[in-house]
Structure formats: structure tokens, C-alpha cells
Amino acid sequence: MIPFDSARRTVFDAAQPRQPTETVPLVLAAGRILAQPITALEDIPSAANSSMDGYAVRAADVAGAVGNNGTTLRVLGEAAAGKPFEGTVEPGTAVRIMTGGLLPHGADAVVESEAAEEGEDVVLVRRAVQAGHAVRPAGEDVRAGEVVLHPGKRLVPGDIALLGALGVVNVPVRVRPIVGILSTGAELVPPHAVPGAGGIRNSTGPALYAAVTEAGAEPIDLGIVGDDRDALAERIEEGLRYDVLITTGGVSVGAHDLVREALELHGVEVQVHGVAIKPGKPFLFGVHGAGQAQGYVFALPGNPVSTLITFHLFVRPALLGLMGATGRDRVIRAVVDEAVSKSDTKRHFVRGVLGVNDRGEQVVRTTGTQSSGAVSSMGRADCLMVLPEASNGVERGDEVDVLLL
Numbered sequence: 001m002i003p004f005d006s007a008r009r010t011v012f013d014a015a016q017p018r019q020p021t022e023t024v025p026l027v028l029a030a031g032r033i034l035a036q037p038i039t040a041l042e043d044i045p046s047a048a049n050s051s052m053d054g055y056a057v058r059a060a061d062v063a064g065a066v067g068n069n070g071t072t073l074r075v076l077g078e079a080a081a082g083k084p085f086e087g088t089v090e091p092g093t094a095v096r097i098m099t100g101g102l103l104p105h106g107a108d109a110v111v112e113s114e115a116a117e118e119g120e121d122v123v124l125v126r127r128a129v130q131a132g133h134a135v136r137p138a139g140e141d142v143r144a145g146e147v148v149l150h151p152g153k154r155l156v157p158g159d160i161a162l163l164g165a166l167g168v169v170n171v172p173v174r175v176r177p178i179v180g181i182l183s184t185g186a187e188l189v190p191p192h193a194v195p196g197a198g199g200i201r202n203s204t205g206p207a208l209y210a211a212v213t214e215a216g217a218e219p220i221d222l223g224i225v226g227d228d229r230d231a232l233a234e235r236i237e238e239g240l241r242y243d244v245l246i247t248t249g250g251v252s253v254g255a256h257d258l259v260r261e262a263l264e265l266h267g268v269e270v271q272v273h274g275v276a277i278k279p280g281k282p283f284l285f286g287v288h289g290a291g292q293a294q295g296y297v298f299a300l301p302g303n304p305v306s307t308l309i310t311f312h313l314f315v316r317p318a319l320l321g322l323m324g325a326t327g328r329d330r331v332i333r334a335v336v337d338e339a340v341s342k343s344d345t346k347r348h349f350v351r352g353v354l355g356v357n358d359r360g361e362q363v364v365r366t367t368g369t370q371s372s373g374a375v376s377s378m379g380r381a382d383c384l385m386v387l388p389e390a391s392n393g394v395e396r397g398d399e400v401d402v403l404l405l
Contacts (some may be wrong), residue, residue, distance in 0.1 A: 002274060004347045034174075053098050062125045063111075076093050177241050180239035279349070280349075298310075337364060340394050
């Protein structure tokens with residue numbers, strides 16, 4: 001068996017950024033991986049404006065204003081968002097201003113409405129303010145020439161807002177890898193079917209379809225193929241046309257485990273087969289082709305739990321790597337909330353649930369049974385507790401690495 005770190009290094013070394021760039025409309029860019037840096041061509045905000053409703057004033061005019069001994073100023077007009085005041089605030093004057101309204105020439109502060117009392121064409125300011133009070137200066141958020149988003153960033157709705165504010169309507173992103181998903185096993189039937197004796201519904205195919213989509217790639221369902229060499233070879237030949245092929249089942253060493261043989265017959269160079277982890281030991285990784293035509297194969301165990309865990313450990317970070325994404329893993333430290341035993345030299349990935357204890361510490365507990373057949377445990381899990389090879393387990397109160405799902 002190959003050590004986990006060595007297996008990951010092999011996968012990561014192969015899955016370097018290679019996806020070409022395309023441009024997509026701003027409204028379709030969320031979830032995509034940015035391909036080029038985005039540099040602001042203008043300040044945000046473009047000019048000083050008010051952060052609240054009130055009165056634009058000269059701070060020097062209201063320096064002595066206190067309660068009933070306030071300062072009375074003549075109101076010249078109004079500045080609303082999108083409708084600036086065209087004149088100048090001279091000494092002894094003010095302009096009514098709304099949130100987002102441009103600060104008029106001559107004014108250097110805003111007095112909030114609650115600290116003022118307006119009469120006919122005048123306002124009584126009841127407190128002093130400093131220059132800059134309640135004013136958003138030009139460039140407070142973004143300066144022209146600043147790189148605001150870097151390549152490799154997975155775009156979230158907040159990034160879309162920023163791009164919209166900067167007028168970027170066509171966004172350069174990495175093309176999504178196309179991922180074929182092939183489920184193998186004579187025992188499998190589609191989820192809508194009623195399985196016969198010894199049969200089971202195919203849960204790994206739909207789960208991987210969802211996982212590939214969440215990772216930002218484009219899944220293709222290649223269906224189910226039984227334990228038949230010719231049929232398997234035909235379906236694998238189809239799957240190798242895509243950027244990535246994922247298979248499930250048939251990757252161990254039993255008489256009906258035919259996947260490795262079929263892959264090698266189609267020119268796949270197997271680089272990893274069998275990793276010292278639990279669950280997921282039979283995992284296989286291979287490559288085929290060269291240069292821009294190179295493709296990748298991940299043969300995952302057929303057990304649904306092992307399938308999803310090996311996807312999170314190997315396939316998801318590889319897909320992100322192909323798209324040049326920054327941050328392939330999301331790992332934190334947490335305090336263990338219960339003892340977990342371990343008796344072998346594999347690296348264990350224990351399904352867990354995060355929480356916070358009464359001291360404000362991040363804590364993790366198991367989802368309960370760690371049986372590889374407990375499909376529901378993956379739905380409850382939001383993380384994997386990592387138990388190193390040399391560990392004999394952990395006690396309540398120990399700290400461990402936790403891989404976020």
C-alpha cells in the first residue's frame with residue numbers, strides 16, 4: 001500500500017493547471033475559477049458621499065454646537081443618491097443629504113438627522129462633528145490600479161457584486177473539466193428501480209454527480225455497467241474521451257474486479273493503486289495521453305462512504321488543481337469531544353460533526369457508527385477527523401486536524 005501523503009503528491013503533481021480560459025457573463029460567473037487578475041480601473045466609491053441621512057456641513061461651522069446651544073445654518077438645497085447638489089456649501093450654510101448622496105463642494109462632514117432640527121430654510125445643528133464624519137471618501141473601498149481579485153479565486157456572490165461595481169461584465173474563468181462518471185457492478189440498479197435478491201440501488205453515481213458539480217466541474221453520467229469485460233471496456237473507452245473519468249467499484253483484487261485491467265488495456269498508466277487509508281484503501285489513480293490531450297482516471301471503491309471520502313481526499317482537490325484554484329484543502333484544528341480508537345497503521349478519516357463547547361472552542365464528534373456501509377453518516381458529516389498513521393486513537397480533549405467537507 002502507498003502512504004497517503006505519497007499518493008496525494010502523485011495526484012497533485014499530475015493535476016496541474018491546464019484548463020483553458022473562457023469568458024462568461026457576470027451573472028453566470030459565480031462558482032467559477034478566475035483565470036486572470038482583475039484590476040480596478042476606477043475608485044469605489046468614485047467620489048465622497050454620505051453614509052447616512054443628514055446635513056452636509058463645514059465642520060468648522062458647527063465646532064461649538066452643543067444641545068440647545070446649537071448652530072443655525074441656512075439650508076441651500078438637497079443632495080440625494082444620483083441627484084447631486086450643484087452649488088457650494090459656503091460658511092454658515094448646509095445641504096440636506098441622503099445616504100449615498102455626493103458630498104457637495106465646500107462641505108467636509110455630515111451631521112446625522114437625529115442631531116439636527118430643520119425649520120423653514122434653516123437647520124439647528126445640536127452637536128459638533130469632526131471633518132470626515134459620516135463621509136465615505138473616494139476610494140475608501142477600492143483604489144484605481146488595485147488588483148482586487150487574483151487568479152485561482154473561486155468566485156462567490158460578493159465577488160460578483162465587486163465585479164459589477166467595477167463594470168466588469170465579461171469575466172475570464174477556467175473552462176470546467178468534463179468528468180465522466182461510470183458505476184460498475186452487476187449488483188447495481190438505478191435508484192428508481194426495485195433491486196432483486198442481492199441487488200442494491202446505485203447511490204454512488206448520483207452522489208458523485210452532485211460532488212463533481214459542487215467542485216465546479218461538469219459531470220457526465222455514463223450509467224451502470226456490470227461485471228462483463230467487453231461491456232466494461234466499451235464504456236471505459238467512452239469515458240476516456242473526457243478530461244477526467246471516475247469509476248466506482250471493481251477496483252479491488254477479487255475475481256470480479258476488472259477495472260484496472262480494462263483501464264490498462266486502453267493505455268492508462270496506473271500511478272497509484274492501494275493507499276494506506278481507512279476507508280478507501282483500493283483507490284486507483286492513472287493518467288493517459290500527453291500534453292493538452294492528457295486525461296485522468298480515478299477508480300474509487302464501490303462502497304458509497306468510501307466513494308465520497310476518496311472523492312474529497314483525491315478527486316475534488318485534483319479538479320480544483322486542473323482549474324488553477326487556490327486552496328485545495330480546508331483544514332482546521334478542533335478539540336475531540338469523544339474518544340476514538342484505532343488499531344492499525346493506516347491514516348483514518350472519521351466522519352464528524354463540528355460544534356462549539358462552552359469555552360468557545362471548536363470541537364468535533366463522530367457521526368456515530370463508522371461502518372463503511374452507513375450511507376446516512378455522510379449526510380450528517382460536515383468534516384473528516386484525521387487520525388495519523390502512528391496514532392492509536394484520540395481521547396476526549398485531544399486536538400486533531402479536521403478536513404472540512
